[in-house]
Amino acid sequence: MSELIQAYDLAEYEDFINKENFAGRPLAEYVSEVQRIYCTDNRPWVIGYSGGKDSSAVVTLVYLALLGLPPEMRTKDVFVVSSDTLVETPVVVDLIKKTMLQIEAGAKRNKLPMTQHAVTPKTHETFWVNLLGKGYPAPTRSFRWCTERMKINPVSDFIKDKVSQFDEVIVVLGSRSSESATRAQVIAKHKIDGSRLARHTTLPNAFIYTPIDTWDVEDVWKLLRGAFRYAQDNEFEEWESPWGGNNRPLWTLYMDSSAQGECPLVIDDSTPSCGSSRFGCWTCTVVTKDKAMESLIQNGEDWMSPLLKYRDLLAFTTDPVNKDTFRNYKRRSGKVSYQYAKEGEEINAERKHVPGPYWLKYRQQWLKQLLEIERDLNAQGHTISLISEPELHAIRQEWLKDPNEPDWYDSLPDIYREVYQKDLDWVVDDQSRFDASDADLLVQISQGFDVEPEMVMKLIELEISMEGLSRRQGIFDKLGSILKQDWGSLEEIKQQQIMLQKRSDRDIYQEEVTKLESEIQILQRRISEATNLSVLTTEGNEHAD
Structure with a gap:
């Protein structure tokens, strides 16, 4: 069937393009608009x-428009870009990769200047490096740290690269007004008068074009389902795409997941990240329940059950009742933080404590569980990577240099070996001379001198990091930074801060008393001077009489 499709051009689809209406207009008008702007x-x-579905419809529309142009007019590059956060729902990832390759292969056959490109977040910005490595809590609506790092930045970098190469680019999106009112308002706000284009909200020299912004969901599925049923001799089946793929798996995926929305390609922070029931990251904890993945499991993808269970575990840690259990009482800055109900509220034991990153012991447990799920799924015949080797190396470095709990035991290689019975090519740090036995010794010695072993560890780490330098510039500032961190248990730190606050209050009180006494003395002096002046004036008058 694909070979037959490859032999046709846009002329074979003219009946459908001319007869079918989309948002009250023939499809031919949309095709012509795309060609004109191109x-x-x-x-x-x-x-x-x-x-x-929306982005698939846009690619289909643009592909049809390019097919209808003479070869000599297909002069501009069209880059089809997908953003892989590395934690996308596996069945969706497989479909995207397959479709992207089909688009590029079809474009090559039809001599269209269309190529596919997958962008991924930088290693230090991936989900696992931030959550398991740095201890960032699982994302919530109030702390959605993942969108910018994993979605916006990779796409923005790609667009910036093309801007530097071509001066200006046009970003084509499948945004629809009926799908996202917020996005429609943002685009309308940046619309260029007399043009179908809008200015990108954050990237200079980038412009936005939304060719299907007036369509509703029925229009989208109509294009994906039946674009070629009018072809000659019924050689084409429903759901066929112009590049030779098939859209039925996409329809099945939506039906099986009961998805009412989807995660669009996020290009800035005005783009809605996901719908209420959506395809997206299988680790997403912003929503209360991942209905899409639950429905996929109920409709035959039961192998994904361990992923859903793992996701629910992460979601459990975001419950306010559980935060203090899973998260360190100190922030990554080494300080204990509080949230005040009112500005200037007096510090006391009842103020709301803001927890920091996940404890290292939980991050270690969760990494092991993740690796075990990956191992077991692959043993069952699935080809899946839940976490990459570069991420493992980055997480190990984050653990070794953790600001609160330096992993002097270097536990990650041991965890990996326990799960996979083999080693990766781990980097050996020749500078470090401390190991688990040194850490145990420090704990014993520190107890005898009533100091926190973690503080001593950080001081020694600082000394090691500056060993061999001819100039130890900033050493005293760095030492001071470590010593000024909060050390000890949470209760000890609370008491220390209460004492400091009381001392500070006494100092402020004493300053106010001193200031008032000074003002009283000045006032008394002025009264005395005024009294003396009055006496002198009276005596002068009496003498004159």
Whole structure:
């Protein structure tokens, strides 16, 4: 079937394009608009492809428009970009990768200047390096740290690269007004008068084009389902895409997941990250329940059950009741933080404590569980990578240099070996001379001198880091920074801060008393001077009489 499709051009689809209406207009008008805007200038296009229905419809529309142009007019590059956060729902990832390859292969056959590109977050910005490595708590609506790092930044970097290469680019998105009112308002706000384009909200020299913004969901599925049923001799089946793929798996995926929305390609912080029931990261804890993944499991993808269970575990840690259990009482700055009900509220034991990163022991447990799930799924015949080797190396470094709990036991290689019965090519730090036995010794010695062993560890780490330097610039500032951190148990730190606050209050009180006494003395002096002046004046008058 694909070979037959490859032999046709846009002329074979003219009946459908001319007869079918979308948002009250023939599809031919949308095709013509895409062609007109494409041929207007030399700015290349970047199509945001998320693997969902809307972005699939946009790619289909642009593909059809390019097919209808003479070869000599297909002069501009069209980059189809997908953003892989590395924690996308596996079945969606597989569909996206397969479709992207089909698009590029079809474009090559049809001599279209369309290529596919997958972008991923930088290693230090991935989900696992931040959560398991640095201890960031699982994302919530009030602390959604993942969107910018994992979605916005990779796509923005790609667009910036093309801007530097071509001066300006046009980003083509599948945003629809009926799907996201917020996004529609943002685009309308940045709309260029007399143009179908809008200015990018954050990236200069980048412009936004939303060709299906007036469509509703029925229009989207109509294009994906039946674009070629009018072809000659019924050689085409429903659901066929112009590049030779098939959209039925996408339809099945939506039906099996009961998904009412999808995660669009996020290009800035005004783009809605996900719908209430959506495809996206399988680790997402922003929603209370991942209904999409639950439905997929109920409809035959039961192998994903361990992923859902793991996701629910992370969600459990975000419950306010459980935060103090799983998270360190100190922030990564080494300080204990509090949230005040009112500005200037007096510090006391009842103020609301803001916990810091996850305790290292839980991060170690969760990494082991993640590796075990990955191992077991692959043993069952699935080809899946839940965490990459670069991420493991980055997490190990984060643990070794953790600001609160330096992992002097270097536990990550042991965890990996326990799960996989083999070693990776771990980096050996020749500078470090301390190991688990040294850490145990420090704990014993510190107890005898009533100091915190972690503080001593950080001081020794600082000394090691500056060993061999001809100039130890900033050493005293760095020492002071360590010594000024909060050390000890949470209760000890609370008492220390209460005492400091009381001392500070006494100092402020004493300053106010001293200031008042000074003002009283000045006032008394002025009264005395005024009294003396009055006496002198009276005596002068009496003498004159």
